[in-house]
Amino acid sequence: MKAVPPNTRFAFRSCGAAAPTARGHRERSSATALAIGFVVTVVVQFGIGQAVRSAPEAFSDPLYHDKRERLRAHSAGAPAGAGRPFALLFLGSSRTYDAVNAGAAAAALTHDLGRPVAAFDFATSGAGPVTLALHLRRLLADGVAPDAVVIEVHPAFLASQVWPPFETCWLRPIRLRPGETSLARDLGFPTDAPGAHGPRGLFLAGYEYRTHLLERYCPELSPLPYRLTSGPETDRHGFVRVPNLLPRQRERLRAWTREQYAPCWTGYIPGGCALAALRDALGTCRAIGVRTALLVTPESAEFRGWYAEPGRARIVPLLNELAREFEAPFVDAREWLPDDLIADGHHLTGTGADVFTERLVRDALAPWLRAQEGANHER
Structure with a gap:
């Protein structure tokens, strides 16, 4: 057999000895990286929790x-x-937070009633009747004690033919407090207890709240079609002033609105869990002696025409019936404003909000609260 040159044997020995050493180093590095990643993940999840x-x-x-x-x-x-001061609270959707200038309403009511009035617009995006009923109960549990509450009714959210209810686009299970899931289901609203209410909320908080973390800190990466964070910045009274728009801008917004609410128009039938939630909110206020009123904010003629008949003709009788049941006034303001003061068919421009708030106080809120004051004095 031919002898292997010494330098070649050295090369073979070097290669054979080096391979296991390099492989072991890589394995140790991978294990260390995994361990560090695990520890970092646990620390981040614990911190978020x-x-x-x-x-x-x-x-x-x-x-x-x-x-x-x-x-x-x-x-x-x-x-x-x-x-x-006399505390007046407005509960509603984005239709209310850009329609009711609560600061101006408070000043006008203070002058009209001859006593200090504080008004706040507690409206949030996408808040249908179920959301309002839950938010009202929360506010009371959190120590808020209003003297009177005006509850907005968004007729599109009354569309009982839509299943699951249109409001589920915004009111997702993770938004509920523990204990609210059963109440929502009692109202006929389909929802399950989110994983965040269990151990996953404790140990995997970053995962459970990932969407809301993106919404708050990096909204451009959010996968949600509708925002769940605070949205437009309000004034100190909770009001959002929408700029006045050009006709072509209003036209584009109306087209988008019609598409957004498309499921609500066909076969429109008001009622369902939304009506049950309105009844719950009114009953909650009556039980603790808080005065209530129902309000439908202005809509353009085109927007009103999108609701299919015969359901459209049922809106006012249904809400009048509910108002009589709870002895609460019902303010149907759908036709109060010309179309050019309504941005997209149902959200008001800033000028529209000024005109609407003035009339709301003059024709509805001041007479209602004066009558209530008179009734209290007679007692």
């Missing part, structure tokens, strides 16, 4: 949380007692 537990609704329902914090800084959110 701690943050969530310290302010749960800042992550689970930022729409409610952000508005409540603003209300707490407002005199309408102060505890009831001597020296606090």
